[in-house]
Amino acid sequence: MNILFCKWTNSCEYGIEQAFQTMGHTVTSVTHSFSNVSHSVESMLVLQSALDHNRFDFLFSTNYLPVVSKVCNIYHIPYICWVTDSPCLTLYSDSIRNSCNHIFIFDYALYKSVVDYHPAGIHYFPLATCTDLWDRIALTEQDWEQYSCDVSFVGSLYNQSSPYDTVEGLSPYTRAYLDGLIDAQLHVYGCHFLQECLTPEIIQEFKTCANWIWYPDYRTEDAAVIENSYLSKRCAALERCQIAQRLSASFQFHLYTNSDVSGLQGVQNLGTVDYYDTMPRIFRCSSINLNITSKSIHTGLPLRIFDILGAGGFLLTNYQEELPNYFEIGTDLDIYESMDDLEDKIRYYLERPELRQEIARNGREKVRQSFQYTTALAQILAISLEA
Amino acid sequence: MNVIFCKWTSICEDAIDTALVQLNCNITRITRLLDSVDYDTDYMSTLSQTLSSTPADCVLSVNFIPVIARVCNVYKIPYLCLIVDSPCFQLYSDTIRLPYNRIFIFDRDLYRKFHNENPSCIFHIPLASDVAFWDSVPVRKEDHATYDCDISFVGSLYSEKCRYNQIEQSLPPQIRGYADGLIEAQLHMSGANLLRESISQEFAEKFKACAKWVPLEQDYREDTIGIVADTYLGYKCTEQDRIRKLNALADHFSVDLYTLSDTSSLPKIHNKGPADSRNMMPQIIKCSKINLNFTNIPISSGLPQRIFDILGCGGFLMTNFQPELLDWFVPDEDLVIYYSTSDLIEKTAYYLEHEEERRAIAQNGYRKTASQHTYALRLVQMFELALKS
Numbered sequence: 025m026n027i028l029f030c031k032w033t034n035s036c037e038y039g040i041e042q043a044f045q046t047m048g049h050t051v052t053s054v055t056h057s058f059s060n061v062s063h064s065v066e067s068m069l070v071l072q073s074a075l076d077h078n079r080f081d082f083l084f085s086t087n088y089l090p091v092v093s094k095v096c097n098i099y100h101i102p103y104i105c106w107v108t109d110s111p112c113l114t115l116y117s118d119s120i121r122n123s124c125n126h127i128f129i130f131d132y133a134l135y136k137s138v139v140d141y142h143p144a145g146i147h148y149f150p151l152a153t154c155t156d157l158w159d160r161i162a163l164t165e166q167d168w169e170q171y172s173c174d175v176s177f178v179g180s181l182y183n184q185s186s187p188y189d190t191v192e193g194l195s196p197y198t199r200a201y202l203d204g205l206i207d208a209q210l211h212v213y214g215c216h217f218l219q220e221c222l223t224p225e226i227i228q229e230f231k232t233c234a235n236w237i238w239y240p241d242y243r244t245e246d247a248a249v250i251e252n253s254y255l256s257k258r259c260a261a262l263e264r265c266q267i268a269q270r271l272s273a274s275f276q277f278h279l280y281t282n283s284d285v286s287g288l289q290g291v292q293n294l295g296t297v298d299y300y301d302t303m304p305r306i307f308r309c310s311s312i313n314l315n316i317t318s319k320s321i322h323t324g325l326p327l328r329i330f331d332i333l334g335a336g337g338f339l340l341t342n343y344q345e346e347l348p349n350y351f352e353i354g355t356d357l358d359i360y361e362s363m364d365d366l367e368d369k370i371r372y373y374l375e376r377p378e379l380r381q382e383i384a385r386n387g388r389e390k391v392r393q394s395f396q397y398t399t400a401l402a403q404i405l406a407i408s409l410e411a
Numbered sequence: 412m413n414v415i416f417c418k419w420t421s422i423c424e425d426a427i428d429t430a431l432v433q434l435n436c437n438i439t440r441i442t443r444l445l446d447s448v449d450y451d452t453d454y455m456s457t458l459s460q461t462l463s464s465t466p467a468d469c470v471l472s473v474n475f476i477p478v479i480a481r482v483c484n485v486y487k488i489p490y491l492c493l494i495v496d497s498p499c500f501q502l503y504s505d506t507i508r509l510p511y512n513r514i515f516i517f518d519r520d521l522y523r524k525f526h527n528e529n530p531s532c533i534f535h536i537p538l539a540s541d542v543a544f545w546d547s548v549p550v551r552k553e554d555h556a557t558y559d560c561d562i563s564f565v566g567s568l569y570s571e572k573c574r575y576n577q578i579e580q581s582l583p584p585q586i587r588g589y590a591d592g593l594i595e596a597q598l599h600m601s602g603a604n605l606l607r608e609s610i611s612q613e614f615a616e617k618f619k620a621c622a623k624w625v626p627l628e629q630d631y632r633e634d635t636i637g638i639v640a641d642t643y644l645g646y647k648c649t650e651q652d653r654i655r656k657l658n659a660l661a662d663h664f665s666v667d668l669y670t671l672s673d674t675s676s677l678p679k680i681h682n683k684g685p686a687d688s689r690n691m692m693p694q695i696i697k698c699s700k701i702n703l704n705f706t707n708i709p710i711s712s713g714l715p716q717r718i719f720d721i722l723g724c725g726g727f728l729m730t731n732f733q734p735e736l737l738d739w740f741v742p743d744e745d746l747v748i749y750y751s752t753s754d755l756i757e758k759t760a761y762y763l764e765h766e767e768e769r770r771a772i773a774q775n776g777y778r779k780t781a782s783q784h785t786y787a788l789r790l791v792q793m794f795e796l797a798l799k800s
Contacts, residue, residue, distance in 0.1 A: 197588035204592020204609075211608045217599035221592070 025081040025405075028074055031055040034086045035299045036108060036327055039154030043397035044084075046156070052078065058089040059114060061239055067091045075099055082408070088127055090117040090241075096124040104408045108151060110134045110321045111252035116242040120146070126408035131324025132346060133216075137248070147407060150350065152400035153330035155392050161304045161335070171309035174275040175340075175370055177316065178303055179328065181268065181283035182261035188254040193233040198226055206259045209319060210266075213343040213361055216322050218259075219251040230254075256320035264316055270363060275370060280306065307337030311380065312373055315341035325350065330395050333357065333387035338380040340369060350394070356387040412436045412794065413468045415461055419444055421473040422716055423495050423786075425689060426541035430786035431471075433543070439465050448501055449477045449628050462486045469797065474499060475514055477506040477630075484509040491797050495538060497521045497710045498641040505630040507533075513797035518713030519735060520604070534796050537739065538716050539789040540723030542781045548693040548724075558691075558698035560667040561763055562660060564705070565686050565695055566717065568672035569650040574622070575643045576650075582621050589614065590644055597648050597708065598655070601750050602732045604711035606640040606648070615639045641709035648708040652731075656705060659752045664759060669695060688720075696726035700769065701762060704730035714739070722746065722780040727773040729759065739784070745776040 027044055029051050031037045044051050056070050057063045068091055071083075075095070082102040083092055087109065096103035103122075107115070107129040115134070120127060121142045128149035129135040135148040194202075205221050222230075227246050236249065265288055271277040272290040279285070285293045297303050307313050313332045317325075323345040332339045339357040341347070353359050358373070360366035373380050414436045418424050431438050439461060445451050458470075459482055469489040472479055476492070483490035484506075494502070494516040501507075502521075507514065508529045515536045516522040522535035570576060579587060597605045615635040622643065627633055654676055660666050661679035668674060669686035686692050696702050702721045706714075712734040721728045728746040730736070742748045747762065749755035762769045 195584065197584035197591075200585040200588030201592040201595075202588075204589040205596050206592075207589075207609045208593050208596030208605045211605055212600065212603070215600065217596055220599050221595040 025049045026079060027051045028071075028078070028080040028083045029053045030058055030071070030083055030085040030089060030092050032058050032085070032087075032089070034108065036086060038300060039157055040084075040086065040106075040397055040401070042154060042157060043401055047398055047402065052080070058085065058091055059087065061090070064091050068095055071095045075101070082405075087112055088114045088117075088120065090114055090119040093117075093119045093122045093125055097122040100124065102126060102408055104128070104404060106130070106149065106151075106404065107134070108327055110318075110324065111248075111256075113242075113249070113253070116245055117239070118241045118243065126404075128404055128407075130326075131321055133322035134324065149400070149404060150325055150346065150395070151327050151330055152395040152397050153327070153334035153391060155334045155396045156398075157300060158304050158331075158335040161301075161308070163305060163308060167305045168309055171278070171306045173278040173310050174374055175271055175312045175314060176278040176280065176306055176310035177264075177268070177314040178280040178297060178306060179264075179316075181264045181281055181285070182257055182318070183265055183283055183287075186258055186261055187234075188258035191230065191234045191254065194229065198229055201226065202230075202255060206255055206262065209255075209259050210263055211362070214345050216251075216319070218255045219247045222247050222250060252320045256318065260316075260318040260320065263319070266363065267314070267316060267366065270367065271370070274367060275374075278306070278310065303331070304335035307332050307335040310337065311377070312340050312370055313337040315339060317342050317344050329357075330391055333384075333391045334395070336384055336388045338373070338384040339387060340366070340373070351387070351390060355383065356390045357383065413439075413466045415439045415441065415458075415465065415467045415470040417441045417458070417470060417472040417476065417479055419472070419476075421495070422688070423473050423493065423538070426539070426544065426786045427471070427473065427493070427790065429541060429544060430790050433787045434790060437466075439467070445476065445478065447478070449504065449630070451478050454478050455482055458482045459486070462488060469513075469794075475501045475504075475507065475512075477501060477504045480504075480506040480509050480512055483511045487511060489513050489797055491515070491793055493517070493536075493538075493793070494521070495716060497707075497713065498637060498645075500627065500631075503627065503631045503634060505632075513793070515793055515796075518710055520712040534793075536789065536792060536796075537714055537735065537784070538719050539784045539786045540719035540780050542723045542785050544689070545693050545720075545724045548697075550694055550697045554694045555698055558695045560681075560699050561665050562701045562703065562759065563667040563669065563695055563699040564653075564657060564703040565669040565688075565692050566653070566705070567670055568653050568674070568677075569646050569707070570672050573643075573646040573650050574624070575647040578622050578643075582618075586614075586618055586621055590618070590647075594644055594648050594651065597644070598651055602734055604640070604645075604708065606644050606708070607636065607711075610636050610640050610644075612636060618643070645707070645709040649705070652708065653705045656752055656755060659756060660703075660759060663756055664763070667695075667699070692720065693724050696721050696724040699726060700766075701729050701759060702726040704728060706731050706733055718746075719780060719784060722776040723784075725773055725777040727762065727769045728776060729755070729762070740776065740779065744772065745779050746772065 027049050031053050041051050054074050056067050058067050082104050083096055085105045087107050088105050093103050103124045104126045110131045115138050125145040127146045130151045132148055139146045205218055209218055230250050231246050268279055268291045269288050278294055280294050280297045282296045285291045315328045325346050341359055343359045343361055351357055360369050416438050443457050445454050455478055469491050470483050471491045473493055480490055490511055491513045497518045502525050512532045514533045517538045519535050526533045593606055593609055618639045619635050657677055657680055666680050667683050668680045669683050671685045674682045704717050714735050732748050740746055747758055749758055
């Protein structure tokens with residue numbers, strides 16, 4: 025088939041494009057700031073230009089892009105998209121109801137929150153990874169020298185330009201109340217209560233102070249926006265920084281991030297890494313790889329889990345509700361349920377290299393069998409285009 | 412078995428007394444009240460005299476009384492005590508470490524907290540039920556007329572016990588806001604105590620400076636975080652939990668509330684006034700279709716006395732989730748657990764309609780309690796654990 029892949033520089037785009045090509049499809053890419061509503065007119069022109077010159081069977085993107093949906097609606101072409109992150113604010117756009125849409129959402133809680141707006145066009149679908157690209161990585165002596173460590177974490181610490189920190193004018197009571205909620209959420213895995221704990225007064229006050237940009241054709245979901253765009257991100261930042269500091273103190277901890285670590289005691293930053301070449305080497309050479317799911321992802325499994333496993337790394341992750349649906353805890357990966365538990369498990373597994381390797385092998389096999397992009401995309405296309 | 416039973420009018424004492432009699436113990440009862448749990452020298456004299464003149468295998472009390480621990484240590488006689496509530500501030504006394512203590516704690520989290528202070532002398536054991544007494548309470552026609560109802564709750568709303576209410580308005584907004592945030596979060600959680608884990612030492616110290624509570628005696632460890640999390644925020648949580656859930660139920664059903672507390676925030680509830688725990692409560696339980704339990708928040712894992720009261724009376728129990736429930740009972744077979752307000756309402760509606768299932772569950776709960784959870788059985792377990800070494 026002929027696919028128009030609407031890109032906006034999400035790191036998984038390359039892997040998905042490769043998968044489509046492996047499947048025998050022809051992929052034309054167009055890159056633009058599609059999710060930026062103020063660039064809508066230009067985005068539309070870019071898409072129109074592509075559509076006027078070629079015939080496509082469907083348009084594809086990661087995450088949901090309202091401007092793509094609107095164009096597809098006009099041209100009567102299917103729009104298939106795979107939401108890979110939460111929050112995905114564009115899902116509040118009324119355009120999700122467009123009949124051309126086939127929206128696949130990786131997080132069950134996020135899926136449930138929107139499916140009723142378009143039951144036939146919105147689906148739940150966990151993520152996958154580019155196992156064949158990871159399989160091509162051949163490790164060198166240098167890789168082992170450079171990337172070996174006790175524990176590694178690749179990713180943002182969310183501690184810079186935290187939206188929560190930029191909100192000014194909140195009353196001391198409200199600021200403290202929200203801090204209390206955030207600190208409480210830090211200690212809980214598998215249960216999310218930030219939204220429910222917001223009173224109408226606090227929502228109103230926060231909305232006024234935060235003054236976030238919203239659009240006329242977006243549903244109003246103030247409490248959800250406050251939770252997922254502000255509070256959860258702040259929670260994730262605190263969590264990741266705390267972990268970075270604690271682990272740096274007790275273990276050989278490699279942190280690869282674009283975040284500023286100067287405020288974190290004892291934490292060294294080894295910088296950002298290339299997603300498709302360096303990252304898998306890190307996963308393979310680290311004794312233990314951490315996944316710390318952002319608190320804004322309520323139940324779902326982030327891409328990082330599949331990347332680590334697919335690359336053959338040993339994975340230690342926070343507990344997420346959907347984990348037991350797809351993986352055997354203790355066999356394919358292991359989980360931590362608190363900071364203390366995290367340290368205990370790191371110590372435990374550092375002493376057992378053979379067990380680690382066995383678990384990593386199981387995890388890799390499981391991902392190879394059930395979570396390859398090619399298989400997943402084939403199912404996604406079947407669901408979308410059969411109806 | 413010769414037992415010196417030190418009574419101070421606590422809950423559970425009547426039940427334990429009955430059980431001691433059932434077990435054919437020789438009981439010497441000391442009913443003198445304590446002026447101070449730590450240094451009441453008159454009490455120490457009374458107890459010492461008793462121990463000098465009466466043969467005793469052990470001394471027994473509800474809750475841990477440091478004065479008793481001191482005397483028993485001198486006389487080298489085992490001091491058995493059953494902790495029936497959480498928090499229990501006397502556990503912070505240095506005297507907890509004395510070697511003749513045999514401390515039985517009903518809540519596993521509380522047990523874990525103190526166990527290392529005296530590993531061979533501190534045990535975990537659940538509470539129990541005075542089934543024989545409950546069985547002896549008749550339900551006459553007049554009782555049905557007075558007490559029959561769909562749903563009942565017997566208990567305090569904690570508003571009057573809650574020190575947070577007294578100081579709330581005077582707290583600086585940063586402190587009050589943070590506390591309210593934590594309380595709200597805890598109200599949305601089931602099965603875990605967030606308050607203790609989330610409060611930092613720093614916040615606890617700031618709170619303490621505002622609350623200005625009476626400090627404990629010198630030979631006590633002060634657990635600032637624990638005091639803030641349990642007696643201030645925890646009790647506030649209990650109050651809010653009970654008020655909100657009772658109001659939610661009263662929106663849909665007829666609910667009878669037996670309490671001494673002020674019920675002005677519960678307009679739709681039927682306030683039937685206070686209920687004596689020995690003379691009215693059993694009839695209330697036996698005449699209610701559904702009996703509610705809302706565990707006090709600081710009791711983070713254990714089963715409060717109320718659960719055993721309801722089951723031992725043959726009542727149908729609808730309770731919040733407590734981790735230790737699963738150690739002894741089967742949900743939906745011996746009792747029913749709710750996990751949220753909407754769950755509570757749904758299950759209440761269901762069981763009001765399904766009378767036979769309700770009766771079967773109540774019967775199972777009663778039978779299990781009568782065969783495994785009487786105070787006589789519990790005391791036998793305690794004596795075995797306490798006196799074998």
